[in-house]
Amino acid sequence: MITGGVAPVVAPLIGGAVLGAAGWRGIFLVLTALAVLTCCGVFVRVPETLPPRLRHGGGLTTTFRTMGGLFSDRSYLGYALAYGFGFGVLYSYLAASPFVYQHVYGLSTGAYTVALAVNAFGFTSTGAVNRRIVGRFGPRALLRVGLTAMLICCAVLCVLAAKGRPPFLPAVVLIYLTASSLGLVAANATALATARAPHAAGSASALLGALQFGLAALVAPLVGLGGEGTALPMAATMTASVCVASLGGLLLARRDRPPREGGRTDVGVVQAGPSQDGG
Structure with a gap:
């Protein structure tokens, strides 16, 4: 989870660095090499963990039935929205941050790198801290804390941006607190969402990933439509995303209850017994 969240920021x-050393073609060569290495690593080092007796043939009909059952579960849908639109906040920031930091505030490339x-x-x-305290406070409480903190920070940033150029230090602090709070949201929303479908965890996780990167593709052009001379498009998109996440x-x-072990959950296609997917 931490790796998946840090990767878009570090990338x-x-x-x-690759662009400066090898040009834009070098970036695609590096991506190709990484994809090949990843595939080889999966085939060589990652075994199948699902027992043969629990495997099934799959198919589009089964897949769509499982996904439909997941989205019919109100609690799973809530956690999925929290996860996906929480990352929508991050991707809004990433899409606009070069313009905001370098054009609005005049930061150098080196200073922008430090900010990222x-x-x-x-x-x-925050993700590391979450692992230490989740047993004490519970994932639902920490998810609420993370969403509330993100909502407050984004709203304040949006108000400041609507009045003109936000003061640099408050803007940087608010963005940092927002990114830090996402560590609570992402980890706990994932855990709670997959817990709603213990026998379809693969499909539940896949839907979270699809929502995350689908929103990344959506918010990037939306932020760009606002131009590069103001921080308001970034702040407004971040605020809209966190409102949906909240x-x-x-x-x-809010009324989520852990599924009863050995019985039927709120997800109509998820039952105790053989797994509904390979997850």
Whole structure:
């Protein structure tokens, strides 16, 4: 989880280094090499963990039936929205941050790199803290804390941006706190969402990933439509995303109860017994 969240923040730093050394073609060569290495690593080092007696043939009909059952579960949908639109906040920031930091505030490339690294550290450190305290406070409480903090920070940033150029230090602090709070949201929303479908965890996780990267493709052009001379498009998109995330995590999933072991869950296609997918 931490790796998946840090990667979008660190990738521009690595990409910038590759671009300077090998040009834009070098970036695609590096991506191809990484994809080949990843595939080889999966085939060679990652075994199938699902027992043969629990495997099934799959197919589109089964897949869509499982996904439909997941989305019919109000609590799963709430956690999925919290997860996906929580990352929508991050991708809104990543899409607009080069223009905001370098054009609005005049930061150098080196200073912008430091800003990205600091926010990546905030996300990572909060994720590490979450692992230590989740047993004491519970994932639902920590999810609420993370969403509330993100909502407040994004709203304040949006108000400041609407009045003109936000003061640099408050803007940087608010963005850092937002990125740090996402560490609580991402980890706990994932755990709670997959817990809603213990026998379809693969499909549940796949839907979270699809929502995450689908929103990444959506928010990037939306932020760009606002131009590069103001921080308002970034702040407004971040605020809109966190509002949807909060709607899911704080309202739709507020009555969530752990599924009864050995019985039927709220997800109509998920039952105790043979797994519904390979996850």
